[in-house]
Amino acid sequence: xxxxxxxxxxxxxxxxxxxxxxxxxxxxxxxxxxxxxxxxxxxxxxxxxxxxxxxxxxxxxxxxxxxxxxxxxxxxxxxxxxxxxxxxxxxxxxxxxxxxxxxxxxxxxxxxxxxxxxxxxxxxxxxxxxxxxxxxxxxxxxxxxxxxxxxxxxxxxxxxxxxxxxxxxxxxxxxxxxxxxxxxxxxxxxxxxxxxxxxxxxxxxxxxxxxxxxxxxxxxxxxxxxxxxxxxxxxxxxxxxxxxxxxxxxxxxxxxxxxxxxxxxxxxxxxxxxxxxxxxxxxxxxxxxxxxx
Amino acid sequence: xxxxxxxxxxxxxxxxxxxxxxxxxxxxxxxxxxxxxxxxxxxxxxxxxxxxxxxxxxxxxxxxxxxxxxxxxxxxxxxxxxxxxxxxxxxxxxxxxxxxxxxxxxxxxxxxxxxxxxxxxxxxxxxxxxxxxxxxxxxxxxxxxxxxxxxxxxxxxxxxxxxxxxxxxxxxxxxxxxxxxxxxxxxxxxxxxxxxxxxxxxxxxxxxxxxxxxxxxxxxxxxxxxxxxxxxxxxxxxxxxxxxxxxxxxxxxxxxxxxxxxxxxxxxxxxxxxxxxxxxxxxxxxxxxxxxxxxxxxxxxxxxxxxxxxxxxxxxxxx
Numbered sequence: 001x002x003x004x005x006x007x008x009x010x011x012x013x014x015x016x017x018x019x020x021x022x023x024x025x026x027x028x029x030x031x032x033x034x035x036x037x038x039x040x041x042x043x044x045x046x047x048x049x050x051x052x053x054x055x056x057x058x059x060x061x062x063x064x065x066x067x068x069x070x071x072x073x074x075x076x077x078x079x080x081x082x083x084x085x086x087x088x089x090x091x092x093x094x095x096x097x098x099x100x101x102x103x104x105x106x107x108x109x110x111x112x113x114x115x116x117x118x119x120x121x122x123x124x125x126x127x128x129x130x131x132x133x134x135x136x137x138x139x140x141x142x143x144x145x146x147x148x149x150x151x152x153x154x155x156x157x158x159x160x161x162x163x164x165x166x167x168x169x170x171x172x173x174x175x176x177x178x179x180x181x182x183x184x185x186x187x188x189x190x191x192x193x194x195x196x197x198x199x200x201x202x203x204x205x206x207x208x209x210x211x212x213x214x215x216x217x218x219x220x221x222x223x224x225x226x227x228x229x230x231x232x233x234x235x236x237x238x239x240x241x242x243x244x245x246x247x248x249x250x251x252x253x254x255x256x257x258x259x260x261x262x263x264x265x266x267x268x269x270x271x272x273x274x275x276x277x278x279x280x281x282x283x284x285x286x287x288x289x290x291x292x293x
Numbered sequence: 294x295x296x297x298x299x300x301x302x303x304x305x306x307x308x309x310x311x312x313x314x315x316x317x318x319x320x321x322x323x324x325x326x327x328x329x330x331x332x333x334x335x336x337x338x339x340x341x342x343x344x345x346x347x348x349x350x351x352x353x354x355x356x357x358x359x360x361x362x363x364x365x366x367x368x369x370x371x372x373x374x375x376x377x378x379x380x381x382x383x384x385x386x387x388x389x390x391x392x393x394x395x396x397x398x399x400x401x402x403x404x405x406x407x408x409x410x411x412x413x414x415x416x417x418x419x420x421x422x423x424x425x426x427x428x429x430x431x432x433x434x435x436x437x438x439x440x441x442x443x444x445x446x447x448x449x450x451x452x453x454x455x456x457x458x459x460x461x462x463x464x465x466x467x468x469x470x471x472x473x474x475x476x477x478x479x480x481x482x483x484x485x486x487x488x489x490x491x492x493x494x495x496x497x498x499x500x501x502x503x504x505x506x507x508x509x510x511x512x513x514x515x516x517x518x519x520x521x522x523x524x525x526x527x528x529x530x531x532x533x534x535x536x537x538x539x540x541x542x543x544x545x546x547x548x549x550x551x552x553x554x555x556x557x558x559x560x561x562x563x564x565x566x567x568x569x570x571x572x573x574x575x576x577x578x579x580x581x582x583x584x585x586x587x588x589x590x591x592x593x594x595x596x597x598x599x600x601x602x603x604x605x606x607x608x609x610x611x612x
Contacts, residue, residue, distance in 0.1 A: 038404050040411075093593060098404050099350050100592045103549065106352075106542055107588030114582035224538070228415050231408045239405055266423045273416035276409065277397050284400045 005139035010261035016146045016215070017260075018253025019153040022246050023208035024226045025233040026160065027201035029245035032234065034177045034197045037096050040105040043227025044112040045083065045202045049075040049209030050218040051116060054125045064214075068130035071210045076203035083202030087195050096194070109223070116220040129214035149211050156207065157246060164242070173197060177240075225269075229256070232272050236279050238289025248287060297610040304611075305474060308557060309467050316459050324455050326571070330564050331462040332523050333543075337551075337559030338469045339516025340544035345554030346477055347509040348489030350407050352541055353414025357514040359421065359536035360390045361521030366434040366531035367427060376452065377445045380522050387518020388511065395510035399503065402492075411541070418536045433532025434525075441529060458527050465523060466560070469516055473556050476512070477612055485509055486554075517544075539584075546584065549591045552598030556612050561599060 028042045039045075052075040057067035086108065094100040133144035164170040176183045176193045184190050205226075216222070233252055237244030252272055259268035279286060312331070316324055336358055343349050364386045368379030394413060401409045421428045428434065441452035451457055476482045484505050487495040496502045525531045534540070543566075544559070551562025566587070573583050591598070597605060604611040 032404075036404075038408060090589065090593070099407075100596065102350065102352070102404070102407055103545065104589050104592040106545075107585040107592070110542075110581040110585030110588070112585075114579050114585065117581075118579065224415075228412055231412050235401070235405060235408055235412070264423075266419050269419050270416050270423065273412055276412060280397055280400045280409065284405075 005137070006261070008137070009140065009142075010258040011254075012142055012146070012257075013261050014254035014257025015150055017257035018250045019150040020208060020212050021226075021229055021233060021253035021256070022157060022249035023153045023211070024205050025230040025237075025245050025249045026157065026242065027204040027208075028230045029234050029237070029240075029242050030160075030204070031198055031201040033240045033242055034173055035091075035096060035194050036240075037091065037098055037101040038105070039198075039201070040102055040227070041086070041108040041112060042201070042205060042230060043223030043225070044109050044116075045079050045223075046205045046209045046226045047116060047218070047220065047223035048079050048082070048112065049206030050127075050213040050216075050222060051120050051125075051220075052078055052206070053210040053213045054120075054127050054218045057127050064128040065130040067127075068210070068214075072207065075210045076206040079206035080199045080203040083199045084195065087198040091194075091198070092191065113220060113223070120218075120220060122220065125218040127213045127218060143215075145214060149215070152211055153208070156204075160204075169196075228269070229253075229272070232276050234286075235276050236286055238286030241286070241288035244286055244288030300610055301474070301478075301612055305470060305557065308560070309463070309470070312463055312466075313460075316456065321455065324459055326567060328455070328459045328462045328527065330567050331459075331466045331560075332520060332527060334547075334560040334563040335466050335469045335523065336517050336520035337544045337547040337563045338466070338473055338556075339513045339520065341548045341553060341555075341559040342473055342476070342516065343509055343513035344545065344548055345558070346482060346489065347485045347506060347513075349506065349510070350545070351410040351513075352407050352538075352545070353410030353412070353417075354514070354517050354544055355536050355538065355540035356394070356414040356417035357387060357391055357517035358521040358524075358540060359417060361387045361518030361523075362525045362531045362535055363421070363428060363434075363521075364518070365522035365525040366436055369436055369440045369526070370434055371427070376440055376443045376526050380526060383522035383525075384515065384519055387522070388515045391511045391514025391518070392507075395507050395514065399506050399510060411538070414536075414541050415538060418533065418538070421533045421536050428531075428533065430533050433530055433534075436525065436529040436531075438529070441526060452527055452529075462523065462527065465519065469519075470556060470560070472516075474612060477556065481505070481508075489554075539581075542584070542588075546588055546591070549596075549598055550587065552600030552602070552604070555598075555600040555604060558598055558600040565599075 024046055028039065031037065031039055053071040056071040056074050057064060060067040060070045090104050090108070091101055094104060129143070129145040131145060134141045135144050135147070164173065172188055172193055175188060176190055180190055229252070233248045234245050236252065237246070237248030252275070256268045256272060259271060312327070315327060319327060336354070340351070340354050343351055361383045364383035365379045368374040368382050369376055374382065398406065398409050398413060422430050438453050443450055484495065484500050487500070488502055488505060492502055521535070524535070547562035547566055548559045549562070550566060551560065552558030569587070570580060570583065574580070595602070600611060
């Protein structure tokens with residue numbers, strides 16, 4: 001294959017990677033933005049979403065499309081329920097202390113990983129795409145489903161922007177993010193907001209997993225990669241800035257896809273980390289983050 | 294004050310003497326386990342210096358442990374260095390890497406610091422895999438026995454002998470504990486604790502916070518590298534699992550269990566956790582599950598750890 005078709009392929013792969021990354025990083029960014037805690041088990045929520053997608057595809061009769069649609073409901077619901085319990089029993093009890101939360105969610109990461117290994121086994125599980133339309137370019141064919149993923153995640157991102165910017169719930173969330181104490185003084189049920197945000201973040205990453213699993217296969221160790229990429233995105237974009245996260249996700253996802261096609265995925269990850277080092281040196285608060293107060 | 298100093302010195306010496314005596318009583322298997330515990334306790338002691346005393350929670354110390362580990366392993370097997378030379382080189386490289394990493398990572402603070410350490414350490418892990426031709430990745434490097442027997446300053450040392458390994462490990466751990474003890478009781482150590490308690494105030498009092506943090510970071514990273522190099526030379530193995538995220542979390546867990554910001558806490562925590570894993574392995578192989586459960590319960594029910602709680606209740610003089 002000559003250079004230009006290769007480049008086109010790399011751009012397509014980059015767009016898909018960017019779309020998925022934006023979706024999975026958004027959950028982490030939302031939770032950090034509003035609650036000021038980092039959920040290290042975020043990647044395991046992703047993995048659970050993928051595992052549930054595989055499980056529903058197996059259980060639901062009527063072909064991949066039916067399984068996919070059911071998974072789009074089951075996975076976010078189940079992962080959201082787990083997040084709800086985590087928030088109640090863990091985060092609330094340690095009063096959202098940033099250090100304690102990180103340690104506790106690392107613990108959760110190991111627990112979920114081990115349970116997934118025991119329940120689902122160590123082998124990678126392929127999930128069939130809901131449809132198999134193939135777009136034929138003069139040089140190669142490209143999966144139509146991958147482009148569907150791009151559109152779906154763009155639609156979800158827009159919906160979230162709409163909720164945050166235009167609805168009453170979005171306003172309450174932004175108020176809580178801006179100043180927790182004043183929000184409490186004005187009668188906003190901060191604990192309920194936290195609970196809702198944590199569940200929403202988990203549900204979001206589960207949806208991202210259902211979308212991506214036909215491209216990637218489900219595996220009990222698959223959570224670490226999206227976790228680290230999400231971390232890179234929120235640091236580069238600026239901790240707490242949702243706009244920054246989305247922009248950083250697009251840039252990094254694109255670069256990641258391109259380097260993966262031309263060189264290797266491992267090199268892409270190493271380069272992304274070096275980018276973080278660079279951003280830290282030049283602009284420690286990230287692209288859109290406010291300097292520490 | 295002086296009575297306290299005497300108590301402190303007696304307690305720490307007693308622990309080291311007890312560890313020395315243990316080798317005459319313990320079985321061959323227990324001696325091996327204790328050696329391993331002591332080598333890894335150096336790692337925990339180094340970790341605690343940054344986390345306990347300076348208040349910087351790192352989630353990526355495996356990169357320093359692995360730096361020492363691979364410097365020693367590659368130095369002996371590829372670069373043709375003798376074991377002591379490779380050990381010295383590992384310390385120097387560990388120092389250089391922690392200095393460079395500290396200079397970059399310390400630009401982030403708070404939660405960002407934790408995330409960035411985790412991220413960099415994962416990049417280091419991927420680097421180990423990427424250069425599999427040198428590091429042999431998962432499979433790891435095995436250091437031949439001939440390299441592990443050497444003469445230094447006219448004394449012949451044979452690291453294949455359990456007794457030699459045990460006492461060397463004890464010597465190194467004793468030095469690490471003594472170093473921590475001296476540092477945390479010094480003026481420098483008090484400034485570190487002040488930074489942990491209130492960074493802005495310390496800076497306003499005229500202390501160079503950034504410099505103090507960097508020095509603490511380098512001491513912590515170098516101790517971790519020493520632990521890694523010792524591990525490679527004593528147990529003749531360096532593999533990529535020892536650079537993975539789990540090995541970044543282990544020292545955190547050991548320190549939390551034994552008690553952060555106590556000198557002996559990390560040593561106690563390492564020992565206890567090893568025993569716990571040993572006990573558990575007889576009826577389950579779900580190691581990760583236990584690690585996770587221990588972390589969660591420590592955070593929920595026992596945030597100060599064993600020695601931290603003891604200090605709070607009964608022994609206010611414990612350093």
